[in-house]
Amino acid sequence: MKKRFLAMLLAGAMVMGLVGCGSSESSKETTNEKTGAEKFKIGVSIMELTAYPWFQGVVDGCNQWAEENAANKGVEIKFDFEDSHSDVQTMLTNLDNMQVAGCNGIILFPADASSAIPTMKECVNNEIPVIVGDYVQEPASESDVVWSTFVGHDMKALGRKAGETAVAYLDTLGKDDPVCLFISRPTSGKASSDRFDGFKEIVLESYPNAKIIEEGDTGAGTRDSAQTLMENVLQRESVIDVVCGHNDAEVVGAYNAAVAQGREEIKFIGIAGDKDVLGWLEEGNEAWLGEVLQDPVVLGYQATDAMIKVLMDKEELPEKYDLPDPEVITKENIKDYDWKNWKWLG
Numbered sequence: 001m002k003k004r005f006l007a008m009l010l011a012g013a014m015v016m017g018l019v020g021c022g023s024s025e026s027s028k029e030t031t032n033e034k035t036g037a038e039k040f041k042i043g044v045s046i047m048e049l050t051a052y053p054w055f056q057g058v059v060d061g062c063n064q065w066a067e068e069n070a071a072n073k074g075v076e077i078k079f080d081f082e083d084s085h086s087d088v089q090t091m092l093t094n095l096d097n098m099q100v101a102g103c104n105g106i107i108l109f110p111a112d113a114s115s116a117i118p119t120m121k122e123c124v125n126n127e128i129p130v131i132v133g134d135y136v137q138e139p140a141s142e143s144d145v146v147w148s149t150f151v152g153h154d155m156k157a158l159g160r161k162a163g164e165t166a167v168a169y170l171d172t173l174g175k176d177d178p179v180c181l182f183i184s185r186p187t188s189g190k191a192s193s194d195r196f197d198g199f200k201e202i203v204l205e206s207y208p209n210a211k212i213i214e215e216g217d218t219g220a221g222t223r224d225s226a227q228t229l230m231e232n233v234l235q236r237e238s239v240i241d242v243v244c245g246h247n248d249a250e251v252v253g254a255y256n257a258a259v260a261q262g263r264e265e266i267k268f269i270g271i272a273g274d275k276d277v278l279g280w281l282e283e284g285n286e287a288w289l290g291e292v293l294q295d296p297v298v299l300g301y302q303a304t305d306a307m308i309k310v311l312m313d314k315e316e317l318p319e320k321y322d323l324p325d326p327e328v329i330t331k332e333n334i335k336d337y338d339w340k341n342w343k344w345l346g
Helices: 053-074 089-099 119-125 155-170 189-204 223-235 248-260 275-281 298-312
Strands: 012-017 038-046 075-083 105-108 129-132 177-183 211-216 241-247 265-272 288-293 328-330
Touching: 038 053, 038 089, 038 298, 053 075, 053 241, 053 275, 053 298, 075 089, 075 298, 089 119, 105 298, 129 298, 155 189, 155 241, 155 265, 155 288, 155 328, 177 189, 177 223, 177 248, 189 211, 211 223, 223 248, 241 248, 248 265, 248 275, 275 288
Parallel strands: 038 075, 038 105, 105 129, 177 211, 177 241, 241 265, 265 288
Antiparallel strands: 012 075, 288 328
């Protein structure tokens, strides 16, 4: 990949996934003598596998690619999945361990926007290619951009889809100056700001007099921290028409606060994918307008596809490995989704 000045992000505790006929032999043994298949050990460092079941979908996507394509490609893949527990130091330790373990390549779903860049440089210098997934990195210089490609959803597009869903509802109110609240996650950097910008742009296009409130959750980024934040917002804001946020934890926390205070007029839009939110949509809960699906399975699938192109085909990849446009799940179309069988929902 030509080194351009990009921006991407990182991730990573150990879960092992073995696909095909991969064995415990050293990664230096790169060919199965019986089948002739090339053997690769791929480390997958995940931002938060324990607390966020969403990332289980990334694991599923990696394994799905191998199950569907490994035999035809003549490749055997052994995955090492590691959980960084949203902790930068754990992530860096996991990346070091992957190098020592002899991984041929590393797929990184980062814990922040830049801390892994020095370690990524070490990996690439040791001829271990790195692919960054999900969160954009923020390099200090062009020389920092050493990863082969970035695989991730368009964060602004996620926000725009949420904005479109909000506008469709606001159109029914007959108000010139609706009020929307967006709960952002400052520690997620550009990933969060892009979602907010996309949401804001779409709402203001249709409602230039709308009041768009952005509140940053600087706590744990959980339902509880978002609920506490929302309780404070409700004390000062007598009118809120629609609430959206960086992810489902932020929005569900806000919903819980609104329910507790009897604010039944407020509507909610989730982003990512959450079992409770989808259940409420299926039940016809009037408080929920939709869920903007950020499919983790396709993320893991495409990241694995990109890694094999680098390792096996020696292909030069584009700066960004595009994913399908986000979809919005609503009360009207949820019957078209087999969401109850999505294991990553937890």
